[in-house]
Amino acid sequence: MTPPARDAALAALITREDRATALLQAIQAGTIKPTDIPAAQVQALAHHKSVKLAALARTALRSVIPPSRAEVTATFQPSLTAAGDAARGHTIYQGRCFVCHRAGGEGMAVGPDLISVKSKGREALLTAILEPHKEVAPQYIAYDVATKDGNAYTGIVARDDATGLSLKIMGGAEVTLARATIRGSSSAGQSLMPEGLEAGLSASDMADLLTFIEMLK
Ligand code: HEC
Structure with a gap:
């Protein structure tokens, strides 16, 4: 199959538990190489909501799952x-x-x-x-801020008030954004490190x- 067709086929396979199981069994049997499964799908299978399927995925895809902490x-x-x-x-x-x-x-x-x-x-x-990410003091949590002119910044909040937001970013620079220029902000609650x-x-x-x-x- 061409790469796009293969991705589509894989996506269709993993949406159903019985097919995903068959796929993982084919990998275990050596018919399909673990390296043929894209990283996003490796993650999806390894964290599948079916405990049984996730366990099978962790065995079959062991060689391509990023090492746990x-x-x-x-x-x-x-x-x-x-x-x-x-x-x-x-x-x-x-x-x-x-x-x-x-x-x-x-x-x-x-x-x-x-x-x-x-x-x-x-x-x-x-x-x-x-x-x-195990222990992070609140002042070091990373925030993603998007501006209306299409820029995106990731940093820790140095100042946040009615007029705007200052972000300290990797490399030590501080970016000050006026409230009116900010489109949105989000945080996964994780360290900037x-x-x-x-x-x-x-x-x-x-x-x-x-x-x-x-x-x-
Ligand atoms: C992108 C920025 C970034 C990089 C790169 C980075 N760190 Fe950090 N580091 C942080 C931030 C922010 C914190 C504070 C929040 C936390 O504890 O995670 C931190 C925390 C730490 C702490 C814990 C400090 C404490 O008070 O307990 C240690 C130790 C540390 N870093 C060491 C390192 C070392 C060594 C490296 C290089 C291998 C490194 N960091 C690279 C941003 C970074």
């Missing part, structure tokens, strides 16, 4: 005890954290200054990095990053 946490356990190299951690901070966190006099002040968390302990730091910052890092890289934070002065 619990799995990621398990992967990075060795970084809790490994000795790290602060200089290498500094490079990782500059590549992945600088746009939102100050640390040792550099970086952008969107989230908290990392010096304020240096004594929290590795386990708490690691959880904060791997599971940013995204999940997945650990992508491509090894447990030893993470130990370097944690060491860098712990040694901040």
Whole structure:
């Protein structure tokens, strides 16, 4: 089938439980490759309202389901005890954290200054990095704001009053929007800090990053 036809066929298959089950069984049997199922449909199947179907999907599609936060946490356990190299951690901070966190006099002040968390302990730091949505103070919840002229901003609310809204966005800039220019705003109640910052890092890289934070002065 052509890709559009295949997507339509898949969509038709997964709207009904018996067909979705047949599809997943064909994947398990090796007739269809898990990589042929688009990410959105993988998500839909893995979170299907039928508990039985969802369980089958998690087995059949295991190789293409993004790792759960619990799995990621398990992967990075060795970084809790490994000795790290602060200089290498500094490079990782500059590549992945600088746009939102100050640390040792550099970086952008969107989230908290990392010096304020240096004594929290590795386990708490690691959880904060791997599971940013687990605990979020209200002032750090991300808002999406759309303006009437067609722009969209995501940031944390720095000021919100009758005249308008100020949003602090990644990179440290503050955007001020007059009330009359705003079309709408929404929030999923999640941290502005995204999940997945650990992508491509090894447990030893993470130990370097944690060491860098712990040694901040
Ligand atoms: C897009 C912006 C953004 C990026 C990028 C980002 N953070 Fe965050 N971070 C935040 C915000 C906002 C908070 C505060 C809300 C929360 O706790 O989730 C936060 C919270 C934290 C906390 C918890 C602080 C506390 O008070 O407990 C830690 C630790 C942390 N970040 C470390 C990092 C590290 C390390 C990186 C880079 C790998 C990083 N962050 C990248 C925005 C960001």
